Amino acid sequence: MRNRLIYYCEFSIGGIARNSIEQATAIARRQVEVLFLCPNDWNPEIKTENLRVVSCLNPGPKHGQYPKIVSRIFNVQKILCNAIILSYYIWKNKANTVMFGCFSEYLAPVWVPMIKLFTKRDVVFGAMALDPVRDYVVGPLWWHRWSIATAYSLFGEIFLHKEIELDTVRPVSGQRVTVIPHGPYEYPPWPDALASTRKEWGIPNDAKVFISFGHLRTNKNLILIFEAMKELPENVFLLVVGSEAAPGQMTSSGYRNAARKAGVAERVRFIIRYVGDEEVNRFFGAADYAIMAYSKSFRSTSGILHIAAPLRLPVLVSCGDAPLGSMVENYHLGIRITPDSVDEIASGMYKLVSENFQGDWDRFEADFSYDENARIVIARMFD
Structure with missing residues (x-):
C-alpha cells in the first residue's frame, strides 16, 4: 500500500508557501500520495503526479488590510477555523501522517487538544520549524510559554534547517529533531x-x-x-x-x-x-x-x-x-x-x-x- 500524507499549509504567498509546495511536490515525486491543504486564495496551479491540492483553508487578513486589533481578531478566527478543517480532512481521509509546513504556537492551548486526539489513532504529526527561536511574545509571557509547550507536544517529528537546541519548554517524549536541506527556488525566466x-x-x-x-x-x-x-x-x-x-x-x-x-x-x-x-x-x-x-x-x-x-x-x-x-x-x-x-x-x-x-x-x-x-x-x- 502506497504511503499517504496530508500537508497542511496556512499560507498562500511568501517564502513559507513556496517552501511548502516545493517540499510537498518533492515528496509526491517520491511516490507518496500527498493531499495539500492550503488557503482558498491559493494562486499557483500545480500539476504533479500523486499531489492533490485542496484550497479549503481560511487565508486570514492580508497585510495592511485592517487595523492591528481587527487583524488579530480575524487571525484568531482563521486559526480556529483551519484547525477544524484540518481535523475534518484527517478524519475523512483516515490519514495517519500529517505534515505542517510551518510550526506555530499561536493559540495552541485552544486548537492543539482537538488535533491531538488523532494521536490516539496513531496519527504521526511532523512540522517544519522554520523560525525555531520563538521569542516574539504575543500576550502575557506565561501564555506564550504555555502555547509553545502545547504546540510542540503535538509533533513527533520536527524538521530544521540548522542544528539548534529547541526550547520546547517541557520535554516531549519520543520527539525527534532532524536537520534537512532547504532547496532552490526556480522561477520562469523574464526575457531581457x-x-x-x-x-x-x-x-x-x-x-x-x-x-x-x-x-x-x-x-x-x-x-x-x-x-x-x-x-x-x-x-x-x-x-x-x-x-x-x-x-x-x-x-x-x-x-x-x-x-x-x-x-x-x-x-x-x-x-x-x-x-x-x-x-x-x-x-x-x-x-x-x-x-x-x-x-x-x-x-x-x-x-x-x-x-x-x-x-x-x-x-x-x-x-x-x-x-x-x-x-x-x-x-x-x-x-x-x-x-x-x-x-x-x-x-x-x-x-x-x-x-x-x-x-x-x-x-x-x-x-x-x-x-x-x-x-x-x-x-x-x-x-
Missing part, C-alpha cells in the same frame, strides 16, 4: 530583464543594483541601508520589491520618507505589491546583488538566498545565529556582516560592487535540494 526592467524604473544600465525582496519588515533594516547608501558611489541603486508591511510596522510611505531624509531617494525604487512567481525574475534579473541586512533578532533561513543562488547573485547578509548566515559563509555566496550597523552595511555593499565576486554556487546547489529534503522527511515520517 536587466535592460527592460531597468529602463522601466529609470535605472542606468551601468548601475550597480541591490534588491531587497519580500514583505516590508522592520527587521530588514531598510533605514540603515538608506543611511549606508549615502557613503556609496552614485551608481549604486536599490530595488525594494514586495508587499506592504503588516499592521503595526512601518509602511512603504514611511520608508519613502526615510529614503528622502537620507538623501538617496533618487537611487531607491519602490515596487510595493504582491509579486507572482512569473514576475520574480523580472526584478532579480535586473539586480546585481541581493541584500538581506536583517537585525540580530533574525535567526532563521531565507528563501531569498535560494532565489539568488541559481541566478549567481552574490548576497550581503546580516543576522543572528542563523542558518542563513552559516550558508553564506560556508559556500562563499556573498558577504556576512555584523548586524544593525550602518558602517558594516556600507562596507559590505562597497566591497561587493568593487570586486568580481565568485561563489561556490555549484556545490551549494548540489548540497541543497528538495529531493534530498523529501527523502529525509519520508524516512522519518514513515519510519
